[in-house]
Amino acid sequence: xxxxxxxxxxxxxxxxxxxxxxxxxxxxxxxxxxxxxxxxxxxxxxxxxxxxxxxxxxxxxxxxxxxxxxxxxxxxxxxxxxxxxxxxxxxxxxxxxxxxxxxxxxxxxxxxxxxxxxxxxxxxxxxxxxxxxxxxxxxxxxxxxxxxxxxxxxxxxxxxxxxxxxxxxxx
Amino acid sequence: xxxxxxxxxxxxxxxxxxxxxxxxxxxxxxxxxxxxxxxxxxxxxxxxxxxxxxxxxxxxxxxxxxxxxxxxxxxxxxxxxxxxxxxxxxxxxxxxxxxxxxxxxxxxxxxxxxxxxxxxxxxxxxx
Numbered sequence: 001x002x003x004x005x006x007x008x009x010x011x012x013x014x015x016x017x018x019x020x021x022x023x024x025x026x027x028x029x030x031x032x033x034x035x036x037x038x039x040x041x042x043x044x045x046x047x048x049x050x051x052x053x054x055x056x057x058x059x060x061x062x063x064x065x066x067x068x069x070x071x072x073x074x075x076x077x078x079x080x081x082x083x084x085x086x087x088x089x090x091x092x093x094x095x096x097x098x099x100x101x102x103x104x105x106x107x108x109x110x111x112x113x114x115x116x117x118x119x120x121x122x123x124x125x126x127x128x129x130x131x132x133x134x135x136x137x138x139x140x141x142x143x144x145x146x147x148x149x150x151x152x153x154x155x156x157x158x159x160x161x162x163x164x165x166x167x168x169x170x171x
Numbered sequence: 172x173x174x175x176x177x178x179x180x181x182x183x184x185x186x187x188x189x190x191x192x193x194x195x196x197x198x199x200x201x202x203x204x205x206x207x208x209x210x211x212x213x214x215x216x217x218x219x220x221x222x223x224x225x226x227x228x229x230x231x232x233x234x235x236x237x238x239x240x241x242x243x244x245x246x247x248x249x250x251x252x253x254x255x256x257x258x259x260x261x262x263x264x265x266x267x268x269x270x271x272x273x274x275x276x277x278x279x280x281x282x283x284x285x286x287x288x289x290x291x292x293x294x295x296x297x298x
Binding site for chain 1: 182184185186187189212213215218225227229
């Protein structure tokens, strides 16, 4: 580890232990704490991840994610509501509120976004970029490992569910 | 006699409590069921040395902490194991720490010895 990185990490840890985190960082941690994907993260891991995240405000009617765009990160909903549509279809696939997240697959694969996410009620999103995530992985941080573990578990649960549904359909 | 096989870490800064357990995940599933009135995480394999499984509970409330401590004491403690000596030693004194303290002590003794020799030399040079 480079001395600069070591210093940053240590000062972050000391601030965390002494309760001297900035209000913005505290807000980010609160959002991360409400998201299932970070449930396996310790306090200090959340601080590490929160420093890589940024808040994004969005207005009602704004397109947050457009199908076909390159996935650049994960969005977590702090406030407001968002709807998911496939292409130009008017049928809503899902609705996201506080504590929900979308775009998590883009942290792992390089595929384009598969759906449109449109802001229904203006609010704030917390954005965890792919670059930030890869940066954490490069630093071999425990935070990224813990996050990956939960993501792998979530994906395996989804796969099992899909397999079950498929076997039910095929009889 | 029962020994403690768990650690409770209260992380008030993020409003979480972490329970680390030396035994299998199954036992922590029991804890999860018992505290079903509280928001808890899934049970995960612990990444910390000496522990097998871990769970997070989303509260640091004092009343809850005492309930949690009681539950852990009753359910996550096990019979004393290991040799007589390790049974007597507090858990903090594991091999690594023992070696470290031995190294530290020998360094201190060496420095003191050198200082003593230096003092003796000065004393005799004066004479």
